Amino acid sequence: MKKYLPLPLSFYQRPTEEVARDLLGKLVVHRVGSEVLVGKIVETEAYTIDDPACHAYRGKTIANQSLFGPVGHTYVYLSYGIHYCMNIVSRASDCPAGGVLVRALEPLEGLDLMRKHRPGVTDRMLTNGPGKLTQALGITQKFDGHDLASHDLFIAYAPAPEHIVTTTRIGISKGQHAHRRFYIADNPYVSKQ
DNA sequence: CACCCGATTATCT
DNA sequence: GATAATCGGGTGT
Numbered sequence: 137m138k139k140y141l142p143l144p145l146s147f148y149q150r151p152t153e154e155v156a157r158d159l160l161g162k163l164v165v166h167r168v169g170s171e172v173l174v175g176k177i178v179e180t181e182a183y184t185i186d187d188p189a190c191h192a193y194r195g196k197t198i199a200n201q202s203l204f205g206p207v208g209h210t211y212v213y214l215s216y217g218i219h220y221c222m223n224i225v226s227r228a229s230d231c232p233a234g235g236v237l238v239r240a241l242e243p244l245e246g247l248d249l250m251r252k253h254r255p256g257v258t259d260r261m262l263t264n265g266p267g268k269l270t271q272a273l274g275i276t277q278k279f280d281g282h283d284l285a286s287h288d289l290f291i292a293y294a295p296a297p298e299h300i301v302t303t304t305r306i307g308i309s310k311g312q313h314a315h316r317r318f319y320i321a322d323n324p325y326v327s328k329q
Numbered sequence: 330c331a332c333c334c335g336a337t338t339a340t341c342t
Numbered sequence: 343g344a345t346a347a348t349c350g351g352g353t354g355t
Contacts, residue, residue, distance in 0.1 A: 181336070189336070199351055216337050217349030223336085237336055267337050307336055 138245070140165050140174070140292035142285060148207035148226040152234040155226035156182035157318045159236055160300055163244070163292040166273045171249050173273045175241030175263050176294065179319040179326045181305045184227065184234035189311030192233035202281045203233040210289070211235050212270070212280040219267025220276050224284065224291065239306070239317070241269045242325040249274075264325045297321075 140163060148155060159177050166173045183190035185203075191213065192203040202211035203225060211223035223235035241263040243250055250262050250272040263269040270276070275289070284290045299321035304312055306328060319326045 183336070191336075194352090197352075213336085214348095214350065216335060216347080218347065219337050221336060239336085265337070305336070309335085 138174075140290075142290045143208075143293055145208045145285065148224065148284075149229060150226070151228045152184045152226050152231065152236060153182040153316055155224070156180040156236040156316065157300060157302075158296065159224065159238075159291070160318055160320050161294050161297045163294050164238065164241060164269075164273065165290055165292050166275065167288045168246075168249065168274055171246050173246035173249060174244045174292075175269060175273065176244055177238055177240075177291075178242050178323040179238075179240035180317070181237040181239055182234070182316040182318075183223070183237060185232050187311050187314065187316075189305065189308040189314075190234070196233070200233075203235050205281060206283075208284050210279055210282045210284060212275065212277050212282075214277055215267060220270040221266040222270050222275055222279070237266060238269065239266045240264050240319070240325050240327045241272075242323060243272070260324060265327045297323075 162177050164175050185192045191200045196204050207225050209225045215221050223237050225235045227234035253272050262272045297320045301321050302315050303317045305317045
């Protein structure tokens with residue numbers, strides 16, 4: 137098994153947009169029993185409290201409290217009653233709430249188990265969407281508020297990609313103008329180019 | 330307690 | 343391109 141080095145806490149304590157960009161190329165590592173599921177982050181979106189598209193925009197609630205919680209933790213929520221989406225809580229110290237939505241991964245390790253989690257789909261469809269990657273990695277709402285400095289679920293260091301594309305975000309009705317979506321150019325696992 | 334809706338996906342046409 | 347599936351949380355009565 138390869139060795140994975142978790143990102144330091146200081147990585148997450150910067151402006152959310154900056155973290156979203158820098159998370160590209162980094163690895164999501166989930167240990168499940170004796171197996172390890174690893175995916176490279178290839179697409180992200182930044183959401184902060186001053187942004188109408190952000191779940192925290194209307195204030196703190198039971199559902200979104202993780203976005204107000206400590207940086208370097210997760211915010212996992214149920215989308216459309218069906219899918220879980222995972223955020224990485226990240227923000228500068230003067231920002232009360234914010235996080236980075238992980239929108240797509242490139243599967244690197246544990247492909248066999250990912251295929252079991254998502255039966256009947258091609259490898260390219262395993263993790264190329266925010267609801268798909270959580271299913272492939274076995275991430276559910278139980279992981280909401282999870283500390284990413286932990287042993288079983290964390291973000292690991294990896295070199296930054298060369299070419300990054302910045303666009304507007306996907307699937308939102310408000311804040312459509314803002315360019316807060318980032319993805320690695322020409323990566324086949326990006327949800328939509 | 331009823332109503333509304335969404336940071337999605339799969340499956341149609 | 344359109345739409346059903348599905349459900350917890352937020353809001354207002």
